[in-house]
Amino acid sequence: MGHNAPLELLLVFVMGLGLFHGVNTVEETRNRLLTVMSDLKASCLLLDGNTNKRFDMHDLISDVAMSIASKGNSVFVLRYKHDSNDWPDDETVKECDKISCFGMSELPDQLKCPKLTFLSMGSKDPWMKIPTNFFKETKNLKVLYLSGMNLSSLPSISLLGNLRALCLRNCVLGDIALFGELKNLEILNIINSDIEMLPEEIGQLTKLKRLNLRRCSKLKRISPGILCKLSRLEELYMRDSLVEWGAEGHSSKESNSCLAELNALSCL
Template sequence: MALKNNKNKYVWEDALQKMERQEMVGLLEPVEISTKLSYDQLKSEELRSIFLLCAYIGEAPSIMDLVKYSIGLGIYHGVNTIKEARDRTTTLINKLKDSSLLLNASSFHHVTMHDMIRDAALSIASKEWNFFTMRYGKLDEWPDTDAIERYAAISLHHCDIIDMIPEGINCPRLKVFHINSKDPLLKIPDKLFEAMGELRILVLTGIDLLNFPSSFKCLKKLRMLCLEQCVLDDKISIIGELENLRILILSGSKFEVLPSELRKLSKLQLFDINMCTKLRVIPSNVISKLNSLEEFYYMGGNLIQWEVEKKPNNNEIASLIELSHLQQLRRLHLSILDILALPRSLFFDKLDSYRIAIGDVKMLLLEYFRCFVCLRHQEL
């Protein structure tokens, strides 16, 4: 695949010799041999990393998921903004398509990979990156201590975890920990993260975190935290101590008040609270303190009490005017109940794109590429 445009006969002869050696010892299946040769021909570590991430994240991963993981893992050198990471990711995806390692997806926002190539890529990742992944399987027991200490990533998607999660796991090399649970009774032990000091990405989906683990505060190097469709409590204020966070995703999770401690996240670039239907209060001077924020997403929930200009001011709740203080903000998705909550002097001119829903969530005000259209029962 990766050799199809290479006319150097020595490269082909070397590849043939590798295939013959691997087939003779019976180490790899033919597709894995072909995929491994193509993988070895990729010209940069960034290309190899994005290829393996395409397989690791799952079927038809979104480009935005790849962007988030690349930021979380710090894959790109000299890339500082989300836009730069998105551009770099798109460029690398096109190169992987040219190498026939990726397919053309039906959606512009996603990438696809042949199932056999994905299996081969996951095999490569397990060997080269020390990834442990399981999907729709049964985890009878956790890997032994020696194996866990070598892992760089642990990913469990919709698995039956028979022995539950151990109280503590010694994972000194772990960079990614991902559990997508189908068990509403699954609990995260309080001390689970105490020996995960190198963790960069934590993804927990569909988990009851009412007893929020105090060991979260040990994740000082965490760059991406994703708590989707979780049940949370006021102890999520611990998140404010994770001062290296670049990406915070709480979409679909149940909690009522955003902790004021989040104002300490001065490096945060992306903040997603989409579909947080229980969220009703964002304290004042939290959003305005997120000086590095580039993308803010809150759609599908209408309970937040934004301060309204024409009503008596409430200094305890956030005002949308705080968004105008974010000099790096480029993308904004927002639901609001009251049109009066919008600032008189709109700040949309500096954004690359935005979507606004006013009133009922089914009534959308959409804006792409600086085109402002309002669908409402009455004029602004």
């Protein structure tokens, strides 16, 4: 995750991978994570970050942890500082359980990793498109984090039926109605995106616990009836969005959600 990493992103990864058994809510997971991190800091395995919402790790500890995790070829990591920005060959990644690649110059047409549960990617080129069929053979994926990529057309993402956490940061997005097919999704982060509306299909994500729409400055419309369907929603973040909330009792295809919908969410 790099230096001075955000605690909330680690929380998303932990929840998506289901690392804490017997913990059901976002708050319970956060508290358990803080306890674990406190113990690791006491053992000098973790360091404080620039703020209390961030954490750090000494390079030596990071390298040792990566070496241990990479045994058996289950983890593959490619960082910006790496000499090569080419995607690894199929043989290198086919047995991988987790992949983190940043600074890619190109992507394969299809990611052939049937065991993959975690994928984190970022591009040097903010207009790099993910190929149409990229996710066809990654149906076990639980966590997907994408930064600075073009997702204007990505039909194969609807095949990720096991996905629990989807994080999109600084990405170019088209119609996100397909996200409604991700029925097991618990966390949806769309941060600093160009989306203008949240379509009604998002209301199909009835397992969603955390919705983050921060810094989506073009977001002006949330279809009415969406939010009240997200009965398990515990946390909603919308800082710097320009949503014009509708009036209660006035609903049409062109209208907006009203704040009263949030009152129906007992977990929020």
